[in-house]
Amino acid sequence: MTPGLPPAMDRPHFIGIGGAGMSGIAKILAQRGAHVAGSDARESATADALRERGATVHIGHDAAHLATDASAVVVSSAIREDNPELTAAKERGVPVVHRSDALASLMTGLRPIAVAGTHGKTTTTSMLAVSLSALGLDPSYAIGGDLDAPGSNAHHGEGEIFVAEADESDRSFHKYAPEVAIVLNVELDHHANYASMDEIYDSFETFTGKVVPGGTLVIAADQSGAVELTRRIRDLSGLKVVTYGESESADVRIHKVTPRGLSSEVTVLLDGKLLTFTVSVPGRHYAHNAVAALAAGVALGIPAHNLASALGKYTGVKRRLQLKGEAAGVQVIDSYAHHPTEMNADLEAIRGAAGDSRILVVFQPHLFSRTQELGVEMGQALALADGSVVLDIYPAREDPIPGITSELIIDAARAAGADVTPEHAKDAVPDVIAGMARPGDLVLTMGAGDVTDLGPRILDRLSNNSDR
Template sequence: MAAGLPPALDRPHFIGIGGAGMSGIARILAQRGASVAGSDAKDSATAASLRALGATVHIGHDAAHLAEDTSAVVVSSAIRADNPELVRARERGIPVVHRSDALAALMAGTRPLAIAGTHGKTTTTSMLAVSLTTLGLDPSYAIGGDLDAPGSNAHHGTGEIFVAEADESDRSFHTYAPEVAVVLNVELDHHANYASIEEIYESFETFVGKIVPGGTLVISADHEGARELTRRVRDRADLRVLTYGSAEDADVRVHKVTPRGLTSEVTVSLNGKLLTFTVSVPGSHYAHNAVAALVAGVSLGVPLHNLASALRSYTGVKRRLQLKGEAAGVQVVDSYAHHPTEMAADLEAMRGAVEGRILVVFQPHLFSRTQELGKEMGQALALADSSLVLDIYPAREDPIEGVTSELIIAAGRAAGADVSPLHAKDEVAEAVAGMAKPGDLVLTMGAGDVTDLGPAVLDRLAAGPHHPEQ
């Protein structure tokens, strides 16, 4: 077994190895010397980056892909029980390890810092990973998105800090035992796994309960769900709680966020002193993520002013307000936002960064989320000047009778939004070209394959106006 590897993970097979969370763990294991293999539904740049590290990546799922010497099969909650590779693993008695357990094993012997919350996790985790790397601390990290290239979502570092995105969607964040935990917000989401907001509170309480004795919880003072969680856990004797935000009672108070084009200048007070620093992404939402990252890093002993300066080196994550390009005077930006709060935050950030109109191409993600939050999604789209709403991206779910994009469209129109349905993705580029004018910004938004539409929109804009035959 390669040095430093957890037992049973020296020859792992990942089902769905191309996924954001799975590929990161596979990458760290490969960097530690494991003989990594896996499969995915389709080839990708992520798969290619893993092959470059020596991993074997099969395309398609087949029981024959499991090697004779496979030590464990790693799965996420998205893998169905009838997956042929999973079925074969159980038949052969090969240990089946959940993704979160594999990540927890990799954290052993480090100083773990886990970032949780209904939204903002990837951005905040990335801010910390980039900043700590800039300071030469070489942290290990596992992020739910790529920084600027395939494979940049994870790294096996030589430093003592391990920064990890902690996923609440399937309760897998209960596996971790962080020295510092961040909770950005607590809201009702992931309706397939949580029946009520009370269940979500209980789940986050369990996560906070996993913080090591003497550890620190960094938590928002602005979000009501986070404030409720603080009330529930604050009396724990062996836990230090630090709140941050614009609220007057925040331990680290955000006094001002000043837009500077596609950057923001943030002024905070902590320990009785004012500090102003720059964040290289727009909007108040991302500025508060940066403050959470700052407080978390300082809680691990990173010098305050060094970390504040290093935060400027973070320039974004793929799909988190990622500029895809510009054509005909129109910028095209991609957003992973799929929860109403995220949607509103990104639209407000873009409103402060551009002078023209904001045109949205929105793809709802999951039938269950649309059923529960479709009204709020429609209301969020009222912050745009005009929106096209695609059909629901199902991901792992089966359709729910009566749940379609029309729920969002109706709610949007009731809120005064200019919103229209568009069922065919191959018509998006032409539709946008007929709407956009120089100075406008087009925002492709959603957690599904809407991200693939940006290049087509840019190509169509670059081709110029359509001139029908005379």
């Protein structure tokens, strides 16, 4: 099956083409034969990967970058209205397409699986992509993170299945009409766009209502927000609901999760039979993600035992407890966790795998609005570590909020008994960690911003120490 190019997408221009979501769509369009161009704020491995696939990538934002024959301009919610390329597109009458509409158009004629939830979307989407590929089904997929190399966040496959990460942050997941939808959890986040849990529930209700008639919703049976959403949509006609989790009432019940170092053995009860498989990343929450992927695949008609075996092929995705290396007897691991629930889950997973090793965290808060609402809980999560270095807030698309700084997190962490070191200079962190770490320790770089850049630098600094 080879879908063609969506309307007006033969010569698209992406503003922010290096972003995780944007680059995936650009890659698929390039693979389908489109002449792809775009711009990004800085050079990156992703930009290079797109160029290797024939895309034109400009660095910096300038109206001159928009080609005269551009068929459409693709934007995300992060692009500001005064962006010069966006302004030029409007002046010239070039159609402006939101990223979610572009992604939705790529799914036309295929069997989409849309993975939603406050946490775990990238991991679960990746698990599905890897396992379906291992079964020879050659799915198309668009993921919010790289599997094993820059540019591996998306693929145009010849199969009939399209697996997509469905982003709730700006309500863009309302654009999709999946055959199977997954809801991993429902929590309050993205405070710039959602003022209350009721707004969150309304948004997820809209998403589940987009499932095609006769389609399936796979939803967590253990997480309170997901349970409430299930209650709210129980009268939705034409929707099959499959619950998964450790609850005795779950349709796909997690019977046991057994830690095996940096992996887990998972046993589920499905259709009255026990099924055991391996998940090659540690932690109960990753086991739950794998079971959600299993349930979704079964909903598409894939034999459970085949899919369970294929899920063992998944070895992780960048930034999701990714081992960056070891130096001077210290392992450095990268974590994308930036919400308190994610922080707790990753720290508990590492604690379970680390034995008696000390855990040191370099945490970079992400967004002023999130810190304002959840900073206390972030600080409390850091109490699970043996020591933490807390950086300044990574602003991403936001302007500062008066009075909201990392001190909110630091104060909460200390109140919870955590050992915390504030550090305003990111460049100083490798030296700080080198002074704290000793052989046998685990260091986590944690956050959704550019804290990930520190992993290799910490390893270099530790290695230099050991050479002296």
